[in-house]
Amino acid sequence: QVQLIQSGAEVKKPGASVKVSCKVSGYPLSELSMHWVRQAPGKGLEWMGGFAPEHGEAISAGKFQGRVTMTEDTSTHTAYMEVSSLRSEDTAVYYCVTVRGENYRARYYYYMDVWGTGTAVTVSS
Amino acid sequence: DIQMTQSPSSLSASVGDRVTITCRASQSISSYLNWYQQRPGKAPRLLIYAASTLQSGVPSRFSGSGSGTDFTLTISSLQPEDFATYYCQQSYSTFGGGTKVEIK
Numbered sequence: 001q002v003q004l005i006q007s008g009a010e011v012k013k014p015g016a017s018v019k020v021s022c023k024v025s026g027y028p029l030s031e032l033s034m035h036w037v038r039q040a041p042g043k044g045l046e047w048m049g050g051f052a053p054e055h056g057e058a059i060s061a062g063k064f065q066g067r068v069t070m071t072e073d074t075s076t077h078t079a080y081m082e083v084s085s086l087r088s089e090d091t092a093v094y095y096c097v098t099v100r101g102e103n104y105r106a107r108y109y110y111y112m113d114v115w116g117t118g119t120a121v122t123v124s125s
Numbered sequence: 126d127i128q129m130t131q132s133p134s135s136l137s138a139s140v141g142d143r144v145t146i147t148c149r150a151s152q153s154i155s156s157y158l159n160w161y162q163q164r165p166g167k168a169p170r171l172l173i174y175a176a177s178t179l180q181s182g183v184p185s186r187f188s189g190s191g192s193g194t195d196f197t198l199t200i201s202s203l204q205p206e207d208f209a210t211y212y213c214q215q216s217y218s219t220f221g222g223g224t225k226v227e228i229k
Contacts, residue, residue, distance in 0.1 A: 035217060044223040045161075045169065045212055052217075061218070062126045095168065099217040102174065109175040110217045111159045115168035 002026045004096050004116035011122045012086050019082040020119045022096030029072055033099040034079045035112065036070065038092040046092075048081070053101055053110065086123045093118045127151050129213055131221035137229040144200040146224045148213035153193045157216040160189055160198045163223075164209045172211075173198065200226075 007021040024032065035050025048068055049060025058070055069082045079096055096116040101108045128151040138144050148158065156176040161169035171180045173189035176196055186201040200207055208228055213221040 033217075037220075044210075045163070045214075045220040047214070047218050047220055050217065097168075102178075104175050104178060107156075107175075109157060109178075111171050111174040111180075112161070112169070112214070112217060113171065118168070 002032070002098060002114045004098070004114060006094075006096060006116045006119045009120040009122070011124065013125055014087055014123055016086050016123075017082055017084040018086060018121050019080055020094050020096075020121070022079040022081070022116050024077045024079065028074070029077050029079065030074045033101075033110075034070075034072065035097050035099050036068075036081045037095045037097055037112070039095070040089070040092040043092075048094075050097075050099060053099065054108065083121075086121075088123050091121065091123045093120050095119075127154060127215055127219055129215055129219050129221040131211075131213055131224050133224060134222060135225040135227060137227050138203050139229045140203055140205060142203045142229075144203050144207075144226060146198045146211055146213075146226075148191075148196040148198070148221050150194045150196075150215060154215050156192045158189070158191065158196045159214045159216070160187075161212045161214065162207075162209050163212065169212065 003025045005023045033051045033053045036048040052059045071080045097112045098114045100113040101110045130149045158176045160173040163169040177189045188199045190197050210223045210225045
């Protein structure tokens with residue numbers, strides 16, 4: 001049973017960076033496709049990026065390219081997501097989430113499977 | 126990036142009602158469409174993947190249909206535990222804006 005435990009809440013000033021961690025247990029991190037999703041207060045889910053299993057590389061949503069860095073340390077079973085140049089609009093709960101693929105009718109269909117505990121990031125001067 | 130548009134953004138319904146939520150993609154995504162349910166303060170839960178395949182453990186009152194650009198999530202008989210927000214998602218990437226289902 002995969003479990004994802006995230007780091008605690010953060011308060012940052014505009015222009016700073018934040019690095020959120022996601023500790024994996026129950027399955028090798030190297031065999032998981034890890035993604036990141038955020039949710040601003042009272043708003044919807046926003047996909048940020050992650051490892052694309054069909055391409056074998058990390059990808060990110062256009063609006064986050066150049067500002068978000070996703071890394072993994074398999075020795076400590078931990079994934080990280082760093083956001084730079086923070087602004088107030090980045091205030092949100094950040095989730096790590098595994099992506100799983102199902103072979104159905106000779107195609108692979110991917111969906112978000114196990115969600116992390118969430119990390120609240122507040123950006124305020 | 127492909128855009129996903131859900132409608133309505135919110136709706137009020139009663140227990141036992143049939144509820145339909147639509148999701149439109151800005152370009153064809155074949156059947157690479159997932160539906161999630163999110164209750165307040167909780168992480169989302171997968172309901173349907175591949176546009177119409179019910180995830181294990183999800184009640185059969187939930188169903189999905191569509192392909193290409195237009196998709197539908199239907200709840201055949203709304204139950205008290207179904208009052209939540211629903212999101213469509215293109216594969217593992219872009220989410221729709223969400224539909225909040227409230228008690229009438």
